[in-house]
Every structure is written in C-alpha cells, then in structure tokens.
Amino acid sequence: MSVDGSLSIRVNGEHRRVPGGTSLTEMIYQLGLDPLRVAVERNLQVVPRSKMAEVDVEDGDDYEIVHFVGGG
Amino acid sequence: MTAHRAMSSDSWTVAGRTFTSRLIVGTGKYKSFEENAAAVEASGAEIVTVAVRRVNVSDPTQPRLTDFIDPKRVAYLPNTAGCFTAEDAIRTLRLAREAGGWNLVKLEVLGEAKTLYPNMVETIRATEVLAKEGFEPMVYCTDDPIAAKQLEDAGAVAIMPLGAPIGSGLGLQNLVTIRLIVEGAKVPVLVDAGVGTASDAAEAMELGCDGVLMNTAIAEAKDPVLMARAMKAAVEAGRLAYLAGRMQKRRYADPSSPLAGLI
Numbered sequence: 001m002s003v004d005g006s007l008s009i010r011v012n013g014e015h016r017r018v019p020g021g022t023s024l025t026e027m028i029y030q031l032g033l034d035p036l037r038v039a040v041e042r043n044l045q046v047v048p049r050s051k052m053a054e055v056d057v058e059d060g061d062d063y064e065i066v067h068f069v070g071g072g
Numbered sequence: 073m074t075a076h077r078a079m080s081s082d083s084w085t086v087a088g089r090t091f092t093s094r095l096i097v098g099t100g101k102y103k104s105f106e107e108n109a110a111a112v113e114a115s116g117a118e119i120v121t122v123a124v125r126r127v128n129v130s131d132p133t134q135p136r137l138t139d140f141i142d143p144k145r146v147a148y149l150p151n152t153a154g155c156f157t158a159e160d161a162i163r164t165l166r167l168a169r170e171a172g173g174w175n176l177v178k179l180e181v182l183g184e185a186k187t188l189y190p191n192m193v194e195t196i197r198a199t200e201v202l203a204k205e206g207f208e209p210m211v212y213c214t215d216d217p218i219a220a221k222q223l224e225d226a227g228a229v230a231i232m233p234l235g236a237p238i239g240s241g242l243g244l245q246n247l248v249t250i251r252l253i254v255e256g257a258k259v260p261v262l263v264d265a266g267v268g269t270a271s272d273a274a275e276a277m278e279l280g281c282d283g284v285l286m287n288t289a290i291a292e293a294k295d296p297v298l299m300a301r302a303m304k305a306a307v308e309a310g311r312l313a314y315l316a317g318r319m320q321k322r323r324y325a326d327p328s329s330p331l332a333g334l335i
Contacts (some may be wrong), residue, residue, distance in 0.1 A: 012126040026298050032132035039081030039124075039171035046166045064126065066167050070108060070137055071123025072238070072287030 007059040024055040028065070038067050082311065084226070084282045086260050087176055087208035087229040089147075093118045093275065095307045096149065096262065098287025102296065111290050112141055114300035119147045120153025121178055121285065123154070124168045143172065149210065151178040156191070158198035165207060172222035176229070178264075180212035188265075189240040192219045198228050203227025211263050215249040217256050224259055231257050232285060235276060236266030239288045244274040247279060254280040270299075270306035278318070 002008065005020040006061060011031065018027055028035045040047045041064040047055055083092050092309035097117045099324030102108035112120055120141060148305055152161035157180055165177045181198055183191035190213050202209045203226060210230035211223050220231045233253055236242035244250060244266055254261045267273050267286045276284045284307055291301035 012129055014129065016286045031129050033127060033129075037136070037138065037171075038127055039167040039169075041163075041167055044163075046170050049170060059276035064167070065129065066124050067127050067171060068122040068137055068143075068148060068150065068168075069125045070102060070105075071151055072121055 007057055007061070009057060009059070009061045009063065011063045012065055015028050018057055022057045023053055025053040027057050027063075028052070031065070035064065038065050066067060074105045082315070084260055086210065086282075089176065089201070091118045093304075093307075094283035095273070095303055096283060096285040097119065097290060097300070097303075098285070099137060099141065100153075100287050101291035105135060105137065106289075107296055108137075109140040111296045111300040112146060114297045114304065116304045117146065119149050121149045121151050121287070124150055124152075124164050124171065146175070147174075148172055149176060149178050152180050154182070155180070156194075157181050157199065158194040161194075161198045162201055162205075165202060165209075166205075169207070175206055176208045176210070178212065178232070179209040181226075190214050190234070192216070196222055199223055199226040199228050210262070215246045215253065217249060217252040220253045220261075221256060224257060228259060230260045230262060230282075232262045232264035234265040236268075238265040239261060240266060241268030241289055241292075242266055243268050244275055244279075247275070250281065251279050252278070258267065267303075270302040273303050273306040274310035274313070277307055278313050280314050283307070 006017045007020055009016055025035050035052055043062050083090050093116045095115055095117050096119045097112055097115050098121045099108055152164045152170060155161040155164055161179055161181050168177060179198055181191050181194040183189045192214055195213060199209050199211055208229040210232055211228040212232045213223055215233040223231055233250055235244035262283040262285050263276040264285040265279050267289045273284045290296050290299045308309060
C-alpha cells in the first residue's frame with residue numbers, strides 16, 4: 001500500500017490504483033463497466049457474481065475482467 | 073405432406089435442451105454487429121458461438137455483442153478459441169460460466185496455429201475436468217472415431233469433428249470418418265469447421281449428422297445474410313434427404329419412363 005492509502009492492482013494486465021476500502025463491485029463501476037455483464041477472475045480464482053459486493057480489493061490483486069465477444 | 077410433418081416434428085436434443093434449428097453459427101469476422109445480427113436472424117440459428125475476451129478497460133463504452141444479439145433469444149455457446157492447453161480452456165470456461173450463467177459450452181483445445189487442428193490429448197483431459205465440474209461440453213475434435221468415443225466417455229455432450237481446417241472453407245474432406253463417428257456416437261454429432269458453401273452443409277446433414285456449426289462460410293460470403301439463408305435451407309434439405317433415405321447408386325442408366333407401350 002502507498003502513503004496515500006491507495007491500492008496498487010492489475011486489471012487485464014494493466015497497472016491501476018484504487019482507493020483503499022474499495023469493493024470489487026465499486027471497482028468495476030469505477031472502470032465504467034456493469035458488473036452484471038462481465039465475469040471476474042481475482043488472482044486466478046473466479047469471483048461468483050453474488051460475492052462481488054463482499055470482496056474487498058486488496059493491494060497487489062491481479063484481475064481479469066472478461067465478457068463475450070464475437071467468435072466461432 | 074409427409075416431408076412437412078417430418079420437418080415440423082424434427083428436433084434434436086443436447087444435454088437435455090431441445091432445439092429445432094440444426095444450424096449453429098459463429099459471431100466472429102463480421103463487418104459490423106448489425107450485419108452479424110441480420111445473418112443470425114436469417115440463419116434461423118437458435119445457438120450462436122461466442123468467445124471470451126478481456127473487456128477494454130480503456131474504452132468501456134464500446135458497443136457490445138449482447139446489445140445486438142440477445143442472449144435471452146439466442147443461446148450463447150461460449151468457446152475456448154485460442155486456447156492451446158487444457159488449463160487455459162478450463163480457465164476460460166470457468167469465467168464463461170460466470171459471465172453467462174449456464175453450463176453448456178464449446179470446448180476446443182488447439183494443437184498449432186497453422187492448422188488449428190485439435191490437440192486431442194489436451195482436449196480429452198479438459199473434457200474430463202469440465203464434466204466433473206458440472207459443465208456440459210460440446211467438443212471440437214479430430215475426425216477420429218476412437219477419439220470420439222473417448223470424448224463421449226470423458227463426458228462430452230456433443231462430438232464436433234472438423235470437416236476441414238477452421239476457416240478454410242474446403243468442404244468436408246473426410247466423409248468416411250465423419251460417418252463412422254455418427255454411427256458410433258450416442259450423443260449428437262455436429263460438423264464443426266470446414267464448410268465453405270451450402271452444398272457442404274447439406275452433405276454433412278446427409279451423412280446423418282445432428283447439426284452443423286459454421287462461422288467463416290457465412291461471415292466471409294459476399295452477402296453474409298443471403299448465405300445465412302442458403303445455409304438454413306441447405307441444413308434443412310440435407311436433413312430431409314437423410315430422413316428420406318437416398319436411392320442406391322447404379323453404375324449404368326435405368327430409364328425413368330416405362331419401356332412397355334413404346335410406339
């Protein structure tokens with residue numbers, strides 16, 4: 001954690017900072033995304049949608065946020 | 073009409089879900105979401121394949137597939153395209169299940185980029201793991217009848233052999249082995265990959281396949297919506313011909329008009 005209390009995390013391979021005490025749901029909204037339309041993996045573990053609000057973002061977390069795109 | 077009755081009652085079932093359309097279409101390579109949606113509509117498909125990819129966090133306002141093709145109207149079948157190991161495919165599908173909320177998925181574990189041929193050792197391993205986790209994997213595979221049986225034993229809910237390499241449009245190169253798989257399988261068999269034009273789709277259905285999955289043949293046609301219509305008709309025609317039972321082939325001519333009463 002940094003001096004200002006913000007957390008250093010990675011989202012889809014990119015480095016980001018979020019304020020301490022942010023929940024996963026809040027973090028997704030802050031990214032401009034709808035939690036109902038994405039799936040999230042946190043440190044290689046899928047986070048069930050029903051649990052997203054209960055999960056607190058922690059320093060050093062690595063997130064993959066995915067959705068459906070066109071494919072064959 | 074007998075044919076009409078046969079068609080209207082002709083459905084197929086995979087993992088307890090019953091569908092009328094035997095054509096599954098992909099949603100990749102289209103010029104626009106609008107064209108994609110129109111092609112899906114014209115194809116009559118009740119299932120579309122989709123890929124699982126990272127959201128663009130730098131531009132979250134980009135249009136999304138779900139805005140154009142409603143997952144409540146057309147079943148989304150998430151795939152593992154681009155995965156070269158069982159682990160990658162399993163990881164992708166765990167996320168897909170969370171994104172979509174259902175267990176029916178398309179598993180493909182590729183062996184190499186040049187041919188996109190399936191790696192069957194990894195594919196069978198992934199199928200076993202996924203089935204244990206409650207997934208219902210429809211599995212892209214080689215046209216090997218023994219591997220097809222092994223997949224079934226591992227928990228595949230549908231066997232989907234390639235007719236030719238993905239995106240090649242070469243048409244079915246393996247009629248004999250596809251037919252052997254159809255004869256041996258207790259789960260639905262769908263040709264996945266290789267179809268280039270309508271007659272290829274009809275041919276797959278004439279072999280007794282339960283369905284056909286295609287993407288590029290429609291998406292890369294000059295008029296994708298028209299080709300989607302053609303594919304719908306071809307799958308239905310091939311299915312009807314299979315149900316009707318084709319005539320035996322002869323080496324020489326056999327007149328269609330009576331010889332008796334000839335002046």
